[in-house]
Amino acid sequence: MTMRSEDRLLVRALRREVLPRPPVWLMRQAGRYLPEYRAVRQKAGGFLEMIRAPEHAAEVTLQPVRRFGVDAAILFSDILVPLEAMGMHLVFDEHGPSFPEPLRSRAAIDALRDVDPERAMGFVGEALRRVRRELPDETALVGFCGAPFTLAAYAIEGQGAKSFAATRAMLYRDTSSFEALMGKLATVVARHLHYQIAHGAEAVVLFDTWAGTLGRDDYLRYAAPWTRAVLNELGGATPRVLFVHGGDHLLDDLVNTGAEAIALDWRTPIGGAFERFGERVALQGNLDPAALLATPDEVTRRTRALLDEVAGRPGHVLNLGHGVFKETDPECVAAFVRCAKERER
Amino acid sequence: MTMRSEDRLLVRALRREVLPRPPVWLMRQAGRYLPEYRAVRQKAGGFLEMIRAPEHAAEVTLQPVRRFGVDAAILFSDILVPLEAMGMHLVFDEHGPSFPEPLRSRAAIDALRDVDPERAMGFVGEALRRVRRELPDETALVGFCGAPFTLAAYAIEGQGAKSFAATRAMLYRDTSSFEALMGKLATVVARHLHYQIAHGAEAVVLFDTWAGTLGRDDYLRYAAPWTRAVLNELGGATPRVLFVHGGDHLLDDLVNTGAEAIALDWRTPIGGAFERFGERVALQGNLDPAALLATPDEVTRRTRALLDEVAGRPGHVLNLGHGVFKETDPECVAAFVRCAKERER
Numbered sequence: 001m002t003m004r005s006e007d008r009l010l011v012r013a014l015r016r017e018v019l020p021r022p023p024v025w026l027m028r029q030a031g032r033y034l035p036e037y038r039a040v041r042q043k044a045g046g047f048l049e050m051i052r053a054p055e056h057a058a059e060v061t062l063q064p065v066r067r068f069g070v071d072a073a074i075l076f077s078d079i080l081v082p083l084e085a086m087g088m089h090l091v092f093d094e095h096g097p098s099f100p101e102p103l104r105s106r107a108a109i110d111a112l113r114d115v116d117p118e119r120a121m122g123f124v125g126e127a128l129r130r131v132r133r134e135l136p137d138e139t140a141l142v143g144f145c146g147a148p149f150t151l152a153a154y155a156i157e158g159q160g161a162k163s164f165a166a167t168r169a170m171l172y173r174d175t176s177s178f179e180a181l182m183g184k185l186a187t188v189v190a191r192h193l194h195y196q197i198a199h200g201a202e203a204v205v206l207f208d209t210w211a212g213t214l215g216r217d218d219y220l221r222y223a224a225p226w227t228r229a230v231l232n233e234l235g236g237a238t239p240r241v242l243f244v245h246g247g248d249h250l251l252d253d254l255v256n257t258g259a260e261a262i263a264l265d266w267r268t269p270i271g272g273a274f275e276r277f278g279e280r281v282a283l284q285g286n287l288d289p290a291a292l293l294a295t296p297d298e299v300t301r302r303t304r305a306l307l308d309e310v311a312g313r314p315g316h317v318l319n320l321g322h323g324v325f326k327e328t329d330p331e332c333v334a335a336f337v338r339c340a341k342e343r344e345r
Numbered sequence: 346m347t348m349r350s351e352d353r354l355l356v357r358a359l360r361r362e363v364l365p366r367p368p369v370w371l372m373r374q375a376g377r378y379l380p381e382y383r384a385v386r387q388k389a390g391g392f393l394e395m396i397r398a399p400e401h402a403a404e405v406t407l408q409p410v411r412r413f414g415v416d417a418a419i420l421f422s423d424i425l426v427p428l429e430a431m432g433m434h435l436v437f438d439e440h441g442p443s444f445p446e447p448l449r450s451r452a453a454i455d456a457l458r459d460v461d462p463e464r465a466m467g468f469v470g471e472a473l474r475r476v477r478r479e480l481p482d483e484t485a486l487v488g489f490c491g492a493p494f495t496l497a498a499y500a501i502e503g504q505g506a507k508s509f510a511a512t513r514a515m516l517y518r519d520t521s522s523f524e525a526l527m528g529k530l531a532t533v534v535a536r537h538l539h540y541q542i543a544h545g546a547e548a549v550v551l552f553d554t555w556a557g558t559l560g561r562d563d564y565l566r567y568a569a570p571w572t573r574a575v576l577n578e579l580g581g582a583t584p585r586v587l588f589v590h591g592g593d594h595l596l597d598d599l600v601n602t603g604a605e606a607i608a609l610d611w612r613t614p615i616g617g618a619f620e621r622f623g624e625r626v627a628l629q630g631n632l633d634p635a636a637l638l639a640t641p642d643e644v645t646r647r648t649r650a651l652l653d654e655v656a657g658r659p660g661h662v663l664n665l666g667h668g669v670f671k672e673t674d675p676e677c678v679a680a681f682v683r684c685a686k687e688r689e690r
Contacts, residue, residue, distance in 0.1 A: 165638060165672045172639035215612050215633050249593055249612045267560050267594045288560050293510060294517035327510045 003137045005202040010072045010140035014203055014239035014261050014282045016315035022307070023071035024340035025142070026333065027243075027263075027289075028323030029064040030076045034330060036063050047092045051077050052123050058130035065139055067330065068337045072140040072203070073131055075196070077124060079146030079207050082188050083155055085120035086112040095159075102158030104166070106177045115188045117195035124192075125199040132200040143201030145192050147208035147242075148185040148230065149223035152178070154210075164213055171222050178222070186226040190233035197238045205241040205263065206230065212246030212265070219250050228257050236260060241284060245322060255281050266290075266321025271309040274316075282315035287336065289320045292328045296335035303339035312343075348482045350547040355417045355485035359548055359584035359606050359627045361660035367652070368416035369685035370487070371678065372588075372608070372634075373668030374409040375421045379675060381408050392437040396422050397468050403475035410484055412675065413682045417485040417548070418476055420541070422469060424491030424552050427533050428500055430465035431457040440504075447503030449511070451522045460533045462540035469537075470544040477545040488546030490537050492553035492587075493530040493575065494568035497523070499555075509558055516567050523567070531571040535578035542583045550586040550608065551575065557591030557610070564595050573602050581605060586629060590667060600626050611666025616654040619661075627660035632681065634665045637673045641680035648684035657688075 005011055009023040031037055037060050044050040051057055061076045080097050084090040088099050103109055118125065132141055146154070154160065156167045171178045193204045211223045231240055242254055243263035251273065254262050261282035264273055270286050277283065291302050303318075310316045318340045324333065350356055354368040376382055382405050389395040396402055406421045425442050429435040433444050448454055463470065477486055491499075498512045499505065516523045538549045556568045576585055587599055588608035596618065599607050606627035609618055615631050622628065636647050648663075655661045663685045669678065 163635070163670055165635065165670045168635035169638040169672060172636070172643060212612075213635075216614070218633070246591055246612075249614075267557075267591075269561070269594075288563070290508070290510065290513035290558075290563075291517075293514040298517060325508055325510045327514060 005140070008071075008138060008140040008202065010142070010317065011202055011239060013315060013317050014241070016282050018314045021343040022310070022316040022318045022340050023140075024318040024337050025070040025072035025074065026064070026320050026324050026336070027074075029068075029070060029074065029333070030060045031324055032326035033324055033328040033333075034063055034067070036060075036067075047078075048090070051081065054123050054126035054130055057123065057127035058134070061127070061131045062134055064333075065135065068334055069341075070337055071138070071340075072142050073135055074142040074144060074205070075124065075128055075131065075201070077127075077144070079144070079150065079209070080154060081121060081124070082115065082145060082185075082192050083151055085115045085117075086184070086188060088112070088155060097154075098159040099155060100158070102166070103155045103181065104170075106174070106180070109177055109181045109184070112181075112184055114184075115191060117192055121192065121195070125195060128196060128199040128201060140202045141200050142203050142205060143193060143196030144205040144207060145189050145196075147206045147211065147223070148182045148189055148226035149214075150208050150210045151185050151189070152181050155181070160210075164210065171218075182222075182226045186229045186233075190230045193230070193234055197234075201238065203239045203241060204234070205243060206259070208242065208244045208247075211244045212250065214250075216249060216253065219253060224253055224257060231258050239282075241282075243284075251277070261315070261317065263319065264321060268321075269309075270306060271311075274310060274313050278313050278315060282317060284317040284319045286319065286321035289322045289325055289328075292320070292332040292336065293325065294332070296329075296331045299332045299335040300339055303336050307339060307343060350485070353416075353483060353485040353547065355487070355662065356547055356584060358660060358662050359586070361627050363659045366688040367655070367661040367663045367685050368485075369663040369682050370415040370417035370419065371409070371665050371669050371681070372419075374413075374415060374419065374678070375405045376669055377671035378669055378673040378678075379408055379412070381405075381412075392423070393435070396426065399468050399471035399475055402468065402472035403479070406472070406476045407479055409678075410480065413679055414686075415682055416483070416685075417487050418480055419487040419489060419550070420469065420473055420476065420546070422472075422489070424489070424495065424554070425499060426466060426469070427460065427490060427530075427537050428496055430460045430462075431529070431533060433457070433500060442499075443504040444500060445503070447511070448500045448526065449515075451519070451525070454522055454526045454529070457526075457529055459529075460536060462537055466537065466540070470540060473541060473544040473546060485547045486545050487548050487550060488538060488541030489550040489552060490534050490541075492551045492556065492568070493527045493534055493571035494559075495553050495555045496530050496534070497526050500526070505555075509555065516563075527567075527571045531574045531578075535575045538575070538579055542579075546583065548584045548586060549579070550588060551604070553587065553589045553592075556589045557595065559595075561594060561598065564598060569598055569602060576603050584627075586627075588629075596622070606660070606662065608664065609666060613666075614654075615651060616656075619655060619658050623658055623660060627662060629662040629664045631664065631666035634667045634670055634673075637665070637677040637681065638670065639677070641674075641676045644677045644680040645684055648681050652684060652688060
């Protein structure tokens, strides 16, 4: 008695079916705010070690499902894993991820390796298999990857920067090298997502975290074509979700990429987004993750207001507008999840 | 033969007078991208040392006026100076500014000192006097300060953070302490701006760099009232400009604060902003500062396109959508400034 993927609540919402309640999950729901996560991290010895060990990655992926009963598990991994597989040395320390040798030349770009996901990132496939085996039947499994622009920006800067000056300089002054890099990244990203789908992912999220720093013309010129290439390469058999942090000014263009769903940043009013785009795409989000730093009562009040604004329109996936903060009280996450479930009554 | 303030091009544009061309200046036009700035910084010994020495602060304020002929000089200082004057220990190092002892308790907030600008920040007044003395007659002098929310966020976090989790936690969980802090800050900010006006500032910019991380409801509840208090306390005799980084979703609310001008982030299409708000406020901006990392020809192309989009509407101040990057080629700044001046022909 195994439920088919297309019958799981998340997948149905991404197909914009009429449902008794919206599915709910949270970006970065597996994370440091959970004591059980911190215990695994300590045992594993570090962040990258957790990602590379399927038993640890699977365990922390399952934790929020057990604790909160969310409707989807998103594989515990990092958007930068494919860059490491392409040959870049990746380091995680207390300041976050960094590449000690950022990409700054055409030679360095040309030296990036092509990636066979099974050989280079087999731990991802194995973790997905383990998660699916233990996941409740009704819970969907979600894969993800960084989008080409965001991966390029990280690779060129060497770290998460505020201005991405080095990226912008390459993109304007050495456009052909930048495009060569984007082409390579689009190929690897699509292959990585295909691989996750082949190992059980029933929906995929493309995180273009940094594309929101681009004005609209630059987004269309320097990021959107490669996002579209990835989405086209995947096809629509598995729903594709696109997220851009601070992407409110790009919403029309994000919808035009052809993704089945757009994950909204918390600063976009979701009611208005449904009015403009609700016939074309599903919309995920978008409570301010900082709201989860308030009390559970306040979280409930705000989440109910958000659901009232959506007014039960088909195609809504309740989520945050960005990842859960490490300072979050798990009781606030529980309150958030309850707000979706109480709509069924 | 001294020109009156109200006849200077910048002030006239902020009053939305019809002009032969828009005035032009650049946020962070005095900065590390200029070799003559780096020379002064080396002589002074550091960033804070430059700010505190009126001869150095005045010199770097004047440099971009001499080199580019911009229509306004903005005093070289830092938005965090008032927090230091209130008793917080401020440090500048290679990671930027930080407060080693961030504000995390009501007691720490209550202990913040009231500020007499002449006694605590007399170097600001003295630098303004020196700049005005040497400034070409037609060039306007601009003062500035951080807005209360941005100052509060820096003080609570201790540094420029991405999520401002500590700030949001205080604002939701200890609202009365947060409001006490905002009240104190609004008083000091208004006093600091009054002081700058008394010493020659002919327009003031209130930088609310971090308010764009707030959703609209939170902005209206936790930031706007104190911005409005500052603006009301100043009155409109000297034009007031308000800038919010990433503030596109807040534009209606920013216009409603009563400021004479809104400085637009580069992601807001300026033509649309003029259509919506051009009868109510002047609009400053908003070329992407990253565009100045391209070639001078590309800067010229983009700046002309921006000016064409504005179509000579009254109330336009040509500027960037954020500060000049330190990696910028001064030739690109020169090309940007030329685009405003060539409109006069």
